[in-house]
Amino acid sequence: MRNDDVKTIGILGAGRVGTALARRAVAAGFDVRIATSKPAADIAFLLEIMTPGAKADQAETAISAADIIILALPLSKYRALRPELFAGKIVIDAMNYWAPTDGILPEFEATSSSSEVIQAYLPDARLVRSFNHMGYHEIDEEARSPGDPDRRALALAGNDPQARRVVADFVDRLGFDPVDAGTLAASRNFAGGTPIFGAKLGRSEMQSLLEGKARALSTAGSDA
Numbered sequence: 511m512r513n514d515d516v517k518t519i520g521i522l523g524a525g526r527v528g529t530a531l532a533r534r535a536v537a538a539g540f541d542v543r544i545a546t547s548k549p550a551a552d553i554a555f556l557l558e559i560m561t562p563g564a565k566a567d568q569a570e571t572a573i574s575a576a577d578i579i580i581l582a583l584p585l586s587k588y589r590a591l592r593p594e595l596f597a598g599k600i601v602i603d604a605m606n607y608w609a610p611t612d613g614i615l616p617e618f619e620a621t622s623s624s625s626e627v628i629q630a631y632l633p634d635a636r637l638v639r640s641f642n643h644m645g646y647h648e649i650d651e652e653a654r655s656p657g658d659p660d661r662r663a664l665a666l667a668g669n670d671p672q673a674r675r676v677v678a679d680f681v682d683r684l685g686f687d688p689v690d691a692g693t694l695a696a697s698r699n700f701a702g703g704t705p706i707f708g709a710k711l712g713r714s715e716m717q718s719l720l721e722g723k724a725r726a727l728s729t730a731g732s733d734a
């Protein structure tokens with residue numbers, strides 16, 4: 511898939527992050543479909559108010575129609591996703607593990623890279639982690655045109671280079687400077703508790719932080 515082929519965005523989750531991303535995606539000219547665990551009719555009115563221009567849908571049809579799917583549901587609900595629907599699809603994982611709200615989930619306690627757990631659960635999805643390190647209100651308020659000196663950077667990581675390129679273009683169209691951190695394992699470098707998480711950074715600052723982390727990882731590897 512080329513960047514220009516991306517027309518339809520399917521968002522799973524109509525909460526704080528899902529609706530913020532939907533508003534940006536509608537503003538950028540995408541066809542946006544949103545689904546939750548409820549029937550589409552139950553969220554149609556909410557979406558008319560919160561995300562004018564986005565369409566309420568069922569998960570199955572939203573996923574099938576979408577060129578990019580965004581996971582914006584609580585991480586604790588990931589096992590409700592049906593892996594077979596995601597085969598071959600580019601999927602953005604915007605979720606974070608936060609035990610006080612998600613509860614203690616052993617598979618996420620054991621890793622600092624929650625997206626690798628999600629990729630293992632959705633083995634045929636082309637998963638890219640992004641949008642997880644920015645607050646939902648900042649997605650709405652801090653989007654800027656390319657070249658704006660205040661434009662914020664957004665990191666992304668995934669194992670499929672072409673999916674990363676497509677997601678980078680999507681991030682750019684939503685109003686942020688994409689910074690490619692590399693494979694999904696590198697997504698731990700912008701997870702909760704890292705200096706990037708919640709920080710307002712420009713592209714070069716973020717690149718320096720991510721390159722420093724990558725160097726530290728490779729040094730640790732060569733010492734081992």
Ligand SMILES: NC(=O)c1ccc[n+]([C@@H]2O[C@H](COP(=O)([O-])OP(=O)(O)OC[C@H]3O[C@@H](n4cnc5c(N)ncnc54)[C@H](OP(=O)(O)O)[C@@H]3O)[C@@H](O)[C@H]2O)c1
Nearest residue numbers: 523524525526527546547582583585590605606642645646
């Ligand atoms: N809040 C932030 O600033 C922020 C920033 C970055 C990332 N995140 C991450 O993004 C994710 C969502 O956060 P949020 O704050 O937007 O949560 P939220 O406001 O609680 O919204 C969660 C949404 O997910 C829906 N949902 C639940 N189960 C679902 C399922 N099986 N399929 C589809 N949708 C489902 C919920 O609707 P129903 O229950 O009606 O189905 C609800 O619309 C979390 O993992 C969070 O860590 C949050």
